[in-house]
């Protein structure tokens with residue numbers, strides 16, 4: 249038996265951004281907190297990495313849209329070095345005929361009047377969702393006053409929308425984005441780009457029921473962001489994680505990297521600490537895991553500590569990802585047909601119509617990728633030259649859809665998908681291929697390996713109505729608690745899901761502090 253090295257009030261497993269937020273909040277509340285990160289650096293999927301000599305990119309999340317301004321202010325992230333490289337990034341849709349469409353809202357918006365009315369309506373619904381995101385979901389049917397209060401609060405928020413909006417939210421909430429957009433707009437490029445946003449990071453196509461909900465989820469994040477819109481920190485998304493680590497340390501937390509947790513220790517049916525891969529044991533009154541729920545509950549805790557029904561439920565949680573990441577090191581700035589320099593610094597999407605996105609999705613159902621992929625492209629080094637050598641540039645793209653398992657296997661298919669992606673880009677950026685000096689493509693099994701997310705899913709667990717709010721991560725979940733006293737979850741697999749928002753981490757800290765009041 250190995251010696252016990254130390255005792256803490258709280259051990260946080262994983263220094264993903266949610267783990268860091270949770271640790272910072274607990275340390276600020278006076279808890280002696282230790283964060284243990286398996287990998288050599290903090291951030292999880294919110295990280296900046298050198299993917300080719302001299303070229304760095306945000307190799308997981310590459311654009312921020314959901315970090316609440318309130319969290320930024322609470323932790324004083326500017327004081328910990330967080331700077332914005334670019335904010336309110338415009339979105340430009342690249343069309344097959346070489347033209348472009350400006351799909352942003354505003355005075356020059358496509359179908360301006362319809363767009364303005366729609367955006368106002370949808371913003372009210374997203375605002376309601378943002379309120380739910382910021383709070384720990386209640387449990388149903390308990391005598392606990394805090395559960396009843398939360399339930400009432402959620403109901404009151406809905407009631408506040410008014411009868412007409414409440415009815416409309418119920419109507420569209422479970423609808424698909426395709427039908428909603430089709431009944432609202434005419435323009436295929438506008439509908440394509442909006443439908444792409446609705447399904448980004450999910451296992452949905454625009455016609456999948458629930459894709460309006462996943463869109464509202466994203467818009468809720470944007471609405472709470474304090475007007476920054478889509479933005480990127482100086483130094484890439486990893487700079488946010490570095491600022492969160494600094495905030496956690498300043499609050500008194502200890503952060504250890506290269507410290508993989510092998511298992512969660514349980515004594516007398518209660519979590520009592522963790523054991524690292526090298527056998528070191530660390531005791532803690534509370535263990536909080538920012539790793540995904542399947543990793544935490546099935547691998548680190550182990551089925552023997554859980555009842556068979558719960559284990560079955562956890563095994564069946566949907567967690568395989570469909571989003572891939574492409575990173576290109578370019579020896580010069582690409583020229584993209586029809587895109588002026590200001591728009592080149594923003595977000596470019598290849599999603600020219602809803603049918604295009606749906607067809608790309610169709611392939612994924614059968615373990616295939618599409619030769620006509622939907623892409624979200626950024627050129628972060630244009631606004632932040634620190635990411636590439638002088639004159640050279642980085643292209644970072646999220647690719648939909650790359651199934652976790654492909655017929656033929658990824659060893660064979662990865663280079664073929666890479667070729668298809670370069671072809672797709674070359675159509676809009678003639679000559680781009682010749683400027684590529686290095687390329688990296690991360691498909692979901694790579695994301696699983698690189699970031700330790702079982703299944704490689706953007707949200708750890710699929711974001712869908714049946715895995716949301718009081719049903720997340722499992723039906724009957726007790727907020728961030730697990731069936732084992734003393735063990736909590738704080739990552740994207742909990743309410744309100746993924747994206748770099750810090751909300752799961754903040755909510756978990758509040759929940760844990762309430763438990764010990």
Ligand SMILES: Cc1cc2nc3c(=O)[nH]c(=O)nc-3n(C[C@H](O)[C@H](O)[C@H](O)COP(=O)(O)OP(=O)(O)OC[C@H]3O[C@@H](n4cnc5c(N)ncnc54)[C@H](O)[C@@H]3O)c2cc1C
Nearest residue numbers: 262264265266286292293309310311509739740746747748
């Ligand atoms: C391809 C892709 C693109 C994305 N793009 C965007 C985007 O542009 N914008 C956006 O907002 N979101 C994006 N996301 C989603 C976002 O990156 C995630 O939802 C978010 O980073 C999850 O954060 P987390 O802290 O909950 O978990 P993670 O970031 O997964 O952190 C969990 C941490 O736990 C650690 N860990 C796991 N097991 C152990 C162990 N046994 N011991 C110790 N440590 C362990 C891991 O190493 C990791 O550091 C994207 C996701 C993917 C996959």
